[in-house]
Amino acid sequence: xxxxxxxxxxxxxxxxxxxxxxxxxxxxxxxxxxxxxxxxxxxxxxxxxxxxxxxxxxxxxxxxxxxxxxxxxxxxxxxxxxxxxxxxxxxxxxxxxxxxxxxxxxxxxxxxxxxxxxxxxxxxxxxxxxxxxxxxxxxxxxxxxxxxxxxxxxxxxxxxxxxxxxxxxxxxxxxxxxxxxxxxxxxxxxxxxxxxxxxx
Numbered sequence: 409x410x411x412x413x414x415x416x417x418x419x420x421x422x423x424x425x426x427x428x429x430x431x432x433x434x435x436x437x438x439x440x441x442x443x444x445x446x447x448x449x450x451x452x453x454x455x456x457x458x459x460x461x462x463x464x465x466x467x468x469x470x471x472x473x474x475x476x477x478x479x480x481x482x483x484x485x486x487x488x489x490x491x492x493x494x495x496x497x498x499x500x501x502x503x504x505x506x507x508x509x510x511x512x513x514x515x516x517x518x519x520x521x522x523x524x525x526x527x528x529x530x531x532x533x534x535x536x537x538x539x540x541x542x543x544x545x546x547x548x549x550x551x552x553x554x555x556x557x558x559x560x561x562x563x564x565x566x567x568x569x570x571x572x573x574x575x576x577x578x579x580x581x582x583x584x585x586x587x588x589x590x591x592x593x594x595x596x597x598x599x600x601x602x603x604x605x606x607x608x
Contacts, residue, residue, distance in 0.1 A: 425548055425559045428573030435497055435568040441540055447490040448540070448591055453516050464521035464585075471511040472598075472606075474529050481531055481605050487512045491593060498536040498595045502570045509536065509595040517544075517592070522585035525549065527577070531602035535571040535594060539563040542590040550579045 436444070453466035456476075470491075473484040487495060491512055499506040511532065515523075528535050544563045549556040563569065571581070598606065 425561055426550070426557075426575045426579055428571060428575035429548075429561065430501070430570040430572075431561060431563075431567065432501060433564050433567045435501060435538060436494070436566050438566070441566050444490070444494065444593075445541060445591065447488065448514060448516070448593075451488070451514055453514060456515075464518065465523060466516040466518070466521075468514045469511065470514070472531075472602075474531060481602070484511075494538060494593060495595055498538065498568065501568050502534055502536045502572070504534060504536075504597060508534070508597045510598055511596040513594045513596070515592045515594070517583070517586040517590040519587055519589065520585050523583045525580045525582045527580055528571075528596065530599060531605060532596040533572075533576070533599040533602070534597040535576060536568065536596070537563075537571075537592055537594040538568050539565055540591040540593070541565055542586065542588045544583050544586065544590055544592075547582045547584065548575065548579050549581075 451468050453468045456465050456467045469484045470487040471484055472481065474481050492506075495509050495512065496506050499509050502509075517523075543565060546561040546563050546569060547558070548560065549558045561569065
């Protein structure tokens with residue numbers, strides 16, 4: 409596991425975060441990033457759909473796809489070969505086997521695109537994201553009786569983060585609207601609920 413990993417435990421400061429959040433810069437080199445961006449440019453991405461609404465960000469799912477219009481969870485095209493070395497690094501960072509990460513979500517954020525407050529679907533467990541091309545801020549919040557606990561994590565290009573445990577299940581996260589284009593690749597493992605759905 410990379411020595412640069414930072415485990416973040418205290419949510420009192422925007423520079424750090426709650427249990428289950430880990431981050432490291434430079435999980436890949438600049439040359440590897442350029443090769444990934446060239447591969448991603450060849451992927452057909454389409455506007456995110458949610459119950460008939462079209463989002464500004466453009467997405468493509470591999471391995472498994474959750475349809476927010478129909479609530480269906482179905483197999484998708486295999487993870488592209490050029491993303492497999494990245495999946496290997498993501499798994500090593502998260503302390504998982506590479507085959508645990510069965511889903512890859514590719515997202516292109518054009519200027520003006522972001523993602524609102526949410527938790528990933530309960531069909532998924534570990535969430536491992538890699539940022540490419542431009543920096544962003546991962547915002548986090550946890551509902552309290554009166555308001556929210558809030559923190560934020562800057563995501564540098566070529567960096568990686570891992571959501572598990574408390575931050576995965578007890579906190580929401582979002583990405584503010586981008587001023588410039590950014591790509592992300594997020595790998596996910598299946599939860600017990602997801603494994604049960606696959607087994608049916």
